[in-house]
Amino acid sequence: MTLTKTEMLAQANIASKNTLMETLNIEMIDFGEDFLVARMPVTPKVHQPDGVLHGGATAALAESVGSFASHIFTDTENMFVRGLEITANHLKSIKEGFVYAKATFLHKGRTTQLLDIRVTDEADNLISICRLSTISLPKKK
Structure with missing residues (x-):
């Protein structure tokens, strides 16, 4: 049975319960054939001491x-995913509103994947550019 887009996003958000994603109020909001978009509110909960978005929250x-x-x-069913490495270049600060992260694949291999993640504000200003490599490993039977 194939899930609808709404059902797939709902499942992703349910899986985030009692995790860091829930703590930071990260919500998956859109996806397509080769991308996924999430958003996070920028509030004092994710600020660094001087009142702007913390780079660690962005990462x-x-x-x-x-x-x-x-x-x-x-x-x-047969594989699980783990992050291998992340890099983040923070280009602009933000104090409030939402940030949006759009992950697109640069490489989608059977074992390793490389994603480009652009973090923008509500006006589509670039806040950070990140790269994430992941690995897909077989589940033990």
Whole structure:
């Protein structure tokens, strides 16, 4: 049975309960054949001491959306996904509103995946550029 887009996003968001994603209020909001989009509110909960979005929260958003993207496009009956490495270049600060992370595949191999994740604000200004590599490993029977 194939899930609808709404059902797939709902499942991803339900899977985030009692995790870092729930703590940071990260929500998966859109996906297509080779991308996934998540959003996170920018509130004092994700600020650094001087009142702007913490780079670690941005990296957590990027890794969350990238890992979920790899998970969605992987045979999860037989495989599981883990992050290998993430890099983040923070280009602009933001104090409030939402940030959006769009993960797109640069490489979608059977074992390794490489994702480009662009984090933008509500006006589509680029906040951070991240790269995430993931690995798909067989589940033990």
